Amino acid sequence: MAIGLKDSTIKVERPAKTLRELALDKVREAIDSGHFMPGDRLVERDLCAQLGVSRTIVREVLRHLESEGLVANLPNKGPIVARLDADEARQIYEIRGALEGMAARLCAERRDSTIVEALEGALDDIRHCYRKKDMPGVLASTSAFYQVLFSKVDRHVAWGIVNLLTVRINHLRSMTIKTDNRNVEGPAQMERIIEAIRRGDGEGAYRAAMDHVTSAAAIAEAVISAQSPAV
Amino acid sequence: MAIGLKDSTIKVERPAKTLRELALDKVREAIDSGHFMPGDRLVERDLCAQLGVSRTIVREVLRHLESEGLVANLPNKGPIVARLDADEARQIYEIRGALEGMAARLCAERRDSTIVEALEGALDDIRHCYRKKDMPGVLASTSAFYQVLFSKVDRHVAWGIVNLLTVRINHLRSMTIKTDNRNVEGPAQMERIIEAIRRGDGEGAYRAAMDHVTSAAAIAEAVISAQSPAV
DNA sequence: CACCATATTATGGCGTACCAAATACTTATC
DNA sequence: GATAAGTATTTGGTACGCCATAATATGGTG
Incomplete structure (x- = not known):
């Protein structure tokens, strides 16, 4: 396992x-832990002091995070942790929907039973983490599901x-998965993705993946508008 | 003032x-000009010498380009200009198809006549650049079309x-647009996108945008396999 | 002559110190 | 009390130096 990307060597x-x-x-x-x-x-x-590294490093790190969108740079005032407004979050969920839907469709069309097995395994992990109330674990195994x-x-x-x-939406994710009923609804939706893939239904897999993201987005929207009543 | 990230103001x-x-x-x-x-x-x-800036700057720039995927970093050897293999190019075109298709669908569903006008304008520019054989102009105005x-x-x-x-695929783009018949086929495909948007046909707009990217990808694939017979 | 150990060189990784310009915060003066 | 002047704070940017590693050259030895 953990084949990585393309290295056949055992490095x-x-x-x-x-x-x-x-x-x-x-x-x-530090940013996405809050x-x-x-x-x-x-x-x-x-940051130099807190990290115990030189300014050179800190600057490179800040540039990198800036290009990732996690950090914004105010001219002549310096970097701040990027704010995520509702609209941007919506767009991010939308893009994820498009891409994850695409991947799900491709999985369905490939008709490879190891895909289904791997997804079932990841889904089991998710359910297991939910039962243990291991929320970081839920996030990690959900990511693992999509990585498959x-x-x-x-x-x-x-x-x-x-x-x-x-x-960029990690803190939203950690809130959505704590929502009432998400522990059954989420896995159920993912099960539907797997089902569609199992029967080779590309269109169905696409829609199922899209649905999953869409419902997460809806919860996120509720969360974000609740936590910032007035921007 | 300065609400924060997105300024709709006329700054x-x-x-x-x-x-x-x-x-x-x-x-x-310098990279995408070859x-x-x-x-x-x-x-x-x-690079410091060539750009006339300090190493700090150069390093920050290299990090940034690295996170953009234009530059790759070999451990203990340093940065090189990233190689683009056929598979990666294929993936990039695929993603563009998904996203541009999505945008086209949204445009169609919005039923806003100014969209159609703006797209027609951009398409005119493209045709004009083709007539003038202004290839950089074709690229720029094609980008403008999609930006709309x-x-x-x-x-x-x-x-x-x-x-x-x-x-990342800019040099491929400049080759695809020089292909025989691309100067009529390309604009024709874009016209079909506009047509679908005009009649509010979301699904049609999606497919038309997807078709356009797909055909560009096919040309790119031919180009890339021609220019590197043996990797 | 072949081979292994040792310099040398090139380069990235990292740190420190410094300067200039812009912003924010005090303080002094009228 | 308001304004002007001065003072930190902090980024943008530069210069220089040190160390580690990899590749290459060098040289000595059997």
């Missing part, structure tokens, strides 16, 4: 991550984009 | 671009992604 994934990559992960993690809230200023030298969808049909570019977008 | 776009942004544009331009070829090493200190598609339904996130992907 160690990350022999030595650079300090920059470590710092990047830390800051990203340690840095949207709108917070990210003062370079403060994309990687089984070798769509790593699309998967990269979905991942990029997902980071 | 001057770039009163003062930072040096870093200038350098970023320069390098990006000044730097895929596989070329991008030695930091050389996305911006008229306020999908700037999707537009951003399409743009990101487009940069």
Whole structure:
């Protein structure tokens, strides 16, 4: 397992991550864990101190996050954690719907039983995490579910984009999965995706994947409008 | 004032671009103009000299391009201009199809006559550039056409992604538009998109946009397999 | 002559110090 | 009390230096 992308060799994934990559992960993690809230200023030298790295690194990390859309840069004022408004969130969910629907369709058309098995496995993980109330686990295994969808049909570019977008709505995701009934509705929708793929119904798989994202988006919309009554 | 991220106000776009942004544009331009070829090493200190900026800037630029996928970083060897293989190009065209199809559908469903007018205008530009054999102009006005598609339904996130992907296949694009008959086939396909939008046919607009990308992808595939007989 | 160990070089990774310009915050003066 | 002047704060940008590693050259030894 964990075949990765294309290396047939048995190389160690990350022999030595650079300090920059470590710092990047830390800051990203800090943002979507809520340690840095949207709108917070990210003062370079403060980050240097907190991360224990030089300004060079911090600047590169901030640029990277900026190009990912997690950080916004106010001219002559510096970087802040990007705010996510309802409209942007809506667009992100919409794009995910289009891409995940596409992947689901391709999976259905490929008629490969290992796809169904892998998806069932991921779905089991999700249900298991829900039962244990392991919410980070739910997020991770949900991502794993979709990763199967994309990687089984070798769509790593699309998967990269979905991942990029997902980071930006991560805090919304953690709220949507805690919603009443999402623990049964979510897996049920994913089961429908699997069903459509199993019977080779591309159109049905597309719609099922789309439905899943759409309902998540609806919950997210409710959440976002509840938490910011007045922008 | 300055509500935050999206300014619908009439602010001057770039009163003062930072040096870093200038350098970023320069390098990006150098890559897709072919000044730097895929596989070329991008030695930091050389770039400093060529651009006349400090290493800090160069590094930030390289990181940015890396996250855009235009530059790849070989561990312990440094950055090179990313190679684009046929499979990746195929995936990029596929994603563009999904997103542009989505935008076209939304345009059709909105039933706004100004959309049709704007698209006709852009298409006229394209035809005009073809007549003048102004190939960079064709590329630019084709982009403008699609930008209308996305911006008229306020999908700037999707537009951003399409743009990101487009940069990576830019040299392919410049070859596809030079293909025999593309100067009549391309505009004809775009006309069909407009027609579907005009009659409010969402599904038709989706398919027409998809067709246009698909045929471009087919040409690109031919080009890429012709220019690299053996990888 | 073949081969292995040791320099040298090129380059990325990382850090420090410094300057200039813009913004925000005080303070002093009238 | 309001305004002008001065002072931090912080980014944008530069210059330089150090270390680690990989590739290449060099040289010595059997």
